[in-house]
Amino acid sequence: MKKEIIYLIILVIFISLFGLLVLKKQVKKENTNPYQEFNFYKESNLERYKKYYLNNNYSYKDVVLRVNMNLDNSFYTNTKEINNFDLLMLVNKYNYVNNNFKPTDLVKVSKFAVNNMYLNKTCMEAFINLASNALKEGYNIRAISTYRTYDYQNNLYNNYAKKDGVDKADTYSARPGFSEHHTGLAIDVDNIKTNFNNFENTNEFKWMQENAYKYGFILRYPSDKVDITGYMYEPWHYRYVGREIAKIIKEKNLTFEEYYYEYLDKG
Ligand SMILES: [Zn+2]
Incomplete structure (x- = not known):
């Protein structure tokens, strides 16, 4: 009989200790910052x-x-001004450049472009390399819109907003200061024959899907990431980020935003 009481006491002590441990763990969990x-x-x-x-x-x-x-926050609220040019700068619906901003090393695109197209030199050289190699394989890639000034974007956006209303225009056109085209690192392309709106249905698009990253370019506004980019699918818009990062972005199916905030953001 005595023995049983001792066993019982030991059991109660064990149960209490266990309970205390669980409680402690729970308190700790509530206090940690996940x-x-x-x-x-x-x-x-x-x-x-x-x-x-x-x-x-x-x-x-x-x-x-x-x-x-x-x-x-909604697009275009809690925004931040980006002052310095950087090959990996992020301009989107929260990060803008002011009307005096000018990309470094802006040069005229010498080939594979409509008239008077300008890009950052590093981006331009990568693009020429891309378009030359595409042509060797029988594909025509042509730049139809590259660097845009603030005033140009201002006109463009205001015309769209007048035509379609602000809400609709915001899905396909950037407000002045917020366009990636200001950076001199973004290019809209076509295949010369087909309107850029139908670029998705061309063999050139397929070629770009398979090869653009090898030259440092990414498809900037994919169809499945509209909630992040704030832009509808744009099969014709490419951004230069360099070969190493373009490869990672393609392999991991990321947007530039996702890559930027995981690996580059210092603010
Ligand atoms: Zn574009």
Whole structure:
């Protein structure tokens, strides 16, 4: 009888200890910050992460990335001015350049382009290389829109907004300052014969799908990433990011935003 009481006491002690351990673990879990484990975590965004996590169905990692991208704010709000040219600069619906901004090393595109097209020199050389090799294989890639000034974009956007209304225009045209074409690192292409709107249905598009990354270019506005880029699918718009990054972006099926905020963002 005595023995049994002792066993019982020992059992109770064990159960209590176990319970204490579970409780301790739970308290610890509630006190840890699950966003902190990512190296792109920003302390200043913590409240935004918490709110975004509650209101959406994303993993902690995606919450941190998307809030850093500013996706918890509407497009064109909480925007940031980008002052310096950089081959890996990000201009999108949250990051803009002012009307005096000019890309470094702006040069005229010497071949494979309609008249008076300008690009950053590194981007231009990569494009000529791309278009030359495409031509050797029988494909015509031509630049039809490259660097745009603020004033040019201003006119373009205002005309679209007048024609289609602001909401519709915003899905396909950037507001002045917010266009990637300001960077001198973006190119719209066609195949000479077909309107660029139908570029997706050309063999040149297929060639670009398979080869553009080898020259450092990415398809900038893919069909499955509209929620991130804020732009409808644009099979004709390519961005120069260099060969190494273009390869990763293609292999991992990322947008430049996703790559930028995971690996490049220092702000
Ligand atoms: Zn474009």
